[in-house]
Amino acid sequence: MKNSNKGLNHDEPILFEIGGMDKSGVDLNEPTFKENFIGECFEDREIGLPGLSEPESIRHYVRLSRKNYSIDAGLYPLGSCTMKHNPRLNEKLARLKGFSEIHPLQPLSTCQGALELIDEISTWLKELTGMQAVTMTPKAGAQGELCGMLAIKKAIEARNECHRTKVLVPDSAHGTNPATAAFLGFDVVTIKSDKNGRLNFDDFKENVDKNFAAAMITNPNTCGLFEDDIIEIANYIHDAGGYLYCDGANFNALVGKVRPGDLGIDAMHINLHKTFSTPHGGGGPGSGPVVFSDILKDFSPAPLLKKDEENYYLVENHNDKDIDKSFGRLCVFHGQMGMFVRALSYMMSHGSNGLRQVSEDAVLNANYIKSSLEDILTPAYEGYCMHEVLFNDDFLSGTGVETIDFAKALIDKGYHPMTIYFPLVVHGALLVEPTETESKNSIDQFIETIRELASKTQDGEDYFKKAPIYTPIRRLDETKAARNPVLRWQKNDVIAAE
Amino acid sequence: MRYLPLTKNNREEMLSTIGANNIDELFSNIAEKVSINPKFDLPNHKTEMEVEKHLSLLSDKNLHADNSHFFLGGGSYKHHIPASVDHIIQRSEFLTSYTPYQPEISQGTLQYLYEFQTQVSLLTGMDISNASMYDGSTAAAEAVSMAKRITKRNQVILSNTIHPHYADVIKTISGIKDSEFFYGRNFSIDIDYLLNEVDENTACVVVQNPDFFGSCYDLSSLAEFVQSKGALLIVVVTEVLSLGMMKSPGAMGADIVACEGQSLGNPMNFGGPYVGLLSTKNKYLRQIPGRIVGESEDVDGKKGFVLTLSAREQHIRREKATSNICTNSGLCSLAFTIHLTLLGEKGFKNLSRLNHESALNLKEKILKIPEFKLLNKSFFNEFTIELPIKGEVFVDRMAEKGVLAGIPVSRLINNNKELDNFIVVASTETNTEDDMNSYIEAAKEVL
Secondary structure, three states: OOOOOEOOEOOOOOHHHHOEOOOOOOOOOOOOOOOOOOOOOEOOOOOOOOEOOHHHHHHHHHHHHOOEOOOOOOOOOEOOOOOOOOOHHHHHHHOOHHHHOOOOOOOHHHOHHHHHHHHHHHHHHHHHHOOOEEEOOOOOHHHHHHHHHHHHHHHHHHOOOOOOOEEEEEOOOOOHHHHHHHHOOOEEEEEOEOOOOOEOHHHHHHHOOOOEEEEEEEOOOOOOOOOOOHHHHHHHHHHOOOEEEEEHHHHHHOOOOOOHHHHOOOEEEOOOOOOOOOOOOOOOOOOOOEEEOOOOHHHOOEOEEEEOOOOEEEEOOOOOHHHOOOOOEOOOOOOOHHHHHHHHHHHHHHHHHHHHHHHHHHHHHHHHHHHHHOOOOEEOOOOOOOOOEEEEOHHHOOOOOOHHHHHHHHHHOOOOOOEEOOOOOOOOOEEEOOOOOOOHHHHHHHHHHHHHHHHHHHHOOHHHHHOOOOOOOOOEOHHHHHHOOOOOOOOOOOOOOO | OOOOOOOHHHHHHHHHHHOOOOHHHHHHHHHOOOOOOOOOOOOEOOOHHHHHHHHHHHHHOOOOOOOOEEOOOOOOOOOOOOHHHHHHHOOHHHHOOOOOOOHHHEHHHHHHHHHHHHHHHHHHOOOEEOOOEOOHHHHHHHHHHHHHHHHOOOEEEEOOOOOHHHHHHHHHHOOOOHHHEEOOOOOOOOHHHHHHHOOOOEEEEEEEOOOOOOOOOOOHHHHHHHHHOOOEEEEEEOOHHHHHOEOOOOOOOOOEEEEEOOOOOOOOHHHOOOOEEEEEOHHHHHHOOOOOEEEEEEOOOOEEEEEOOHHHOHHHHHHHOOOOOOOOOHHHHHHHHHHHHHHHHHHHHHHHHHHHHHHHHHHHHHOOOOOOEEOOOOOOOEEEEEOOOOHHHHHHHHHHOOEEOOEEHHHOOOOOHHHOOEEEEEOOOOOOHHHHHHHHHHHHHHO
16 A cells, blocks of 8 residues: 555545454454354344454544544634533543443432432523423434424424414524424424524514414524514514424523523523533534423423432333323433533533633623624624624635635634534625633634635635645545445445435 | 633733623623523532532442343443443544534544444445434434335334334334324234235334344345335344344345444443434435435545535425434444444454353243243343233342343333233343342342
8 A cells, every 4th residue: 555644644544444354352252152042034144344453443543533623622613513622521420330331221219310410400401591391302402403393393283273384494593493393394484584683573473374383593593693582572473372492502602691581482402512511522422402481391202300209200101191291202211311411510510600601701702703803804793793703705705715715724724614604694604603612812813813814815716725735635526425425335346326 | 610711811801802891791682681690599610529529429329230230121232342442432533523514624533434334334234324313213213204205105114012112202203193103012023913004005114123022033024025015114223233143134125224323332321322323225325314424535536535415414405304413423433333343243243142142041040930931932132031020020129139130011111011020131241140140049039
């Protein structure tokens, strides 16, 4: 194999090119049984799984890891993703055997500590949001949305108003919102944003009719702005017999400072992997508990955690009396326990005073970036932002440089780019969320870098179109990947999808 | 506060750059509508030591697999995880990165997901796999939704021996009406029932293998029949290690396979996070939900990987997406793929056999107790026992003796009295001779 390494930047072949069928990194005893009890489907087949010894495995994955950007290595300003520091205490505690080595269906008398932990984190979430009930089972934010909308669907059925099928979603919403509503059979109607980046209340009202079921509103929204009319909107929704689902992805702007329960919402998911610091892990696992108002709480999914005089217990079957109105079940067990431990550790470490400081610093950092860049970039909206700041691409006009090029140039400068081309309501959007765990020094360097790049756009597009050049790999052909999908390694050649 | 870098001076300086007098000014538009800075009935911040102590006390209240004699399965299994797995997944670059939207600085994640997709496809005997789902149950639900989209039919038939909570998840997430949902809850799989129910309205038949009660089946003829009616066969696997001794679901003719991957690399965690595996045939590629990684090349012609086929996904298609899924189980799939790489072909099959051997040994010992009746005609690493007393009573009494003796079926199926005395018992490579002897001794005392 030709050596194309560059210093610390090593090429790493794929596992199937370096592993061996006769290799293993695990020592196991030899089984000695003579006859198996598998029955008719027993087969001693050749699977084709390459193995590596322990040193080779570690080298393979360590070399791969070095091709990744991470929050530990640098500012990760992905808007609406809340890439904050992940405290290592949380990792340590999630690995305590009393949490990691317990089975979801062991007798309840043997896991009271685990149930108590779920009760504690539930209490924190209800108190911080000012809501009446919480279900911990949703596996991620999108499943939280599903949970909230299923409860709403069930509530509508309970009222015998199944003609209510219309769900209003602002055009600035995350794609998961319309996808969730449509997945459940609702008719999605998109509501335009107004010139201030907020939901257009007039357009909204026009779309509320007898078929209106619910609205899904992100607050603060993905433009990084608080929906100022939220209370009026909530009242309007309730007067029309509908429900207000709030996408809580941006709760980091409000935690400890504002209670969503004071805003008239009926259900909201909370991404523990955003606001409450559980690691994103390269795309999961997440955790998306949902808080409910009184009118929806009876429709929560199984299981339900309860306590009698002495002990915690779970109501697990939806034909049980306590949860006979429940819409059903979202996952086989009780949700993402490993994430609950981490999130509770984070909440306790901050306390309610520290959590208020979290949202204040997050909002302060975003506004500081906005103020420091508004002369050279073009903010999409006037006024203060919340925890993230949105720019459009007006500042690039006439330079030949596009948002994507600007983002790729930022990579060469050692940064993960901000969220780009989202939300869709702003042309060539650049959405910057610094979070509260960046120091002023770190933010100043980021600002300096953006300023330098913004000035450089005046010198022509070449530099930007070529970027990135210092990465393990340069710009990839995404069209080719989608047209001729190669989704796995094959022994001889690659397979193409039919 | 140890996680917040800004100092008081920093904050003042930054406010002055912004031109705000105080922090609340940044929240003033909210304050006009609702009171900010509410008082919470919650404690203030705590030191690392205090938090550690509090959570350790909660942890200490639980009986766990390493301080008990442990025999539970039913979709969550105790296996030994090599030390290097947990070390690698805690590397910053894996632990603290986001979904690989910027491929130039995410090749680590993208490449291991490509390797993961290949490993999963090999295990299930299918053409292609996605980059993971939340867990086995949600993968099964997504598989059913997928089958409904592909066949444009609505009726779903579940085998009566599928994990009861999986059945609930499928019904809830795939939004199946009672009239279109066929599922009976009793012990043995009833192929005739499945065959009888399949007709021109059937989208799919869902079968778990090994099933909830531990029995293994050759599904080849069922697959043929189901497909002859224009429906799809979905095979659910909750114990992925069973694939080391069984015909693959693909070889038996499955159209979609949904597995729980927890057994490789991931601790039981009281039920999550886990990793769902979803595989299918090439022809259904564009109906598969979730993230998929594909190969491509960069501007210099160098091979690399990207997230692909995103035209199926919510962030592009919005209300027309195949699913609302966004996050998957990235880090759990990393643990899965590392463990499988460490095992390799030989290790995986060996581990599979050690599990079977352990269950065989337990069976031999248990059957020496005359009151115990084994119900299975086949099993991999778990089986169902009929007791002379209620299963719940038995496992509670056993727990008092430090033995987590199995799952009482009545905990999951509480409306079928015939199953009240059944427990599902698992034994894996982690169970020792001593564990098994302790089980027998305790059982003799409590019966």
